[in-house]
Amino acid sequence: MVWELLLEKVLISLNFMKLVLNNIENIDFNEKYDHWIFDLDNTIYDFHLGLFRRVSLRMTEYIKGFFNLNDLDALTLQRNMYKKYGLTLRGLMIEKKINPEPFLEFVHDVDFSELNEDVTLKKLLGKIKGKKSIYTNATFKHAENILKSMGIFQEFEIIFDIKDANYIAKPDLNSYLMMKKKLSLNDKNISKSIFFEDTAKNLKPASELGMSTVWIENDFNRKEADSLREYINFTGSDIKSILSNMLEFQKR
Numbered sequence: 001m002v003w004e005l006l007l008e009k010v011l012i013s014l015n016f017m018k019l020v021l022n023n024i025e026n027i028d029f030n031e032k033y034d035h036w037i038f039d040l041d042n043t044i045y046d047f048h049l050g051l052f053r054r055v056s057l058r059m060t061e062y063i064k065g066f067f068n069l070n071d072l073d074a075l076t077l078q079r080n081m082y083k084k085y086g087l088t089l090r091g092l093m094i095e096k097k098i099n100p101e102p103f104l105e106f107v108h109d110v111d112f113s114e115l116n117e118d119v120t121l122k123k124l125l126g127k128i129k130g131k132k133s134i135y136t137n138a139t140f141k142h143a144e145n146i147l148k149s150m151g152i153f154q155e156f157e158i159i160f161d162i163k164d165a166n167y168i169a170k171p172d173l174n175s176y177l178m179m180k181k182k183l184s185l186n187d188k189n190i191s192k193s194i195f196f197e198d199t200a201k202n203l204k205p206a207s208e209l210g211m212s213t214v215w216i217e218n219d220f221n222r223k224e225a226d227s228l229r230e231y232i233n234f235t236g237s238d239i240k241s242i243l244s245n246m247l248e249f250q251k252r
């Protein structure tokens with residue numbers, strides 16, 4: 001019993017040391033990372049914009065119409081599919097045999113009008129010396145709409161979308177393996193890659209494959225993030241504050 005308590009204390013202090021070692025100020029991120037990979041929804045733009053919420057409402061709407069369900073039943077089906085497969089669409093394809101194309105077309109047809117050009121984010125992305133890519137469970141078209149509205153579409157070399165992943169979504173390991181291939185990541189260079197995500201559980205496979213991970217803090221999955229702490233290297237409140245902390249490194 002005493003040994004167990006002691007062991008627990010040692011583990012806690014090791015975790016603390018890991019946090020200290022990960023102090024952003026002491027790392028030259030441009031030197032350390034050649035591949036910068038970003039999730040799209042609620043990572044590249046602020047969660048509070050509610051854009052992804054709108055996509056989610058369109059999903060409920062589609063399910064309601066397609067299966068002739070009431071609001072509650074449609075929402076229940078949507079939630080169950082998401083919980084079971086990590087992606088509503090994936091569940092609907094497997095269990096209900098739906099065609100993905102019209103679904104994706106419908107759900108991503110949302111209003112982007114309040115998404116403005118983001119000069120600050122553009123400047124920050126411009127400071128990154130390595131390759132920049134988007135890794136999203138949404139479609140290329142959706143990514144293009146968002147990134148163009150924000151004036152940062154040109155910043156990214158590759159957009160890896162749900163079609164590239166054969167409709168297999170993060171956090172399924174198979175999705176990451178396909179992404180790795182498309183981004184030319186291998187066992188040699190994967191440790192020079194860094195992945196930014198708001199959905200904490202999506203960081204676990206990335207970390208296990210050898211990528212460094214950044215969790216964009218949000219209350220929606222804070223509990224999950226706490227339980228996945230060992231797979232998270234860095235955190236911050238939003239993409240711009242994180243990038244400015246990382247890129248404003250000065251050698252002392």
Ligand SMILES: [Mg+2]
Pocket residue numbers: 039040041042043197198199
């Ligand atoms: Mg996201």
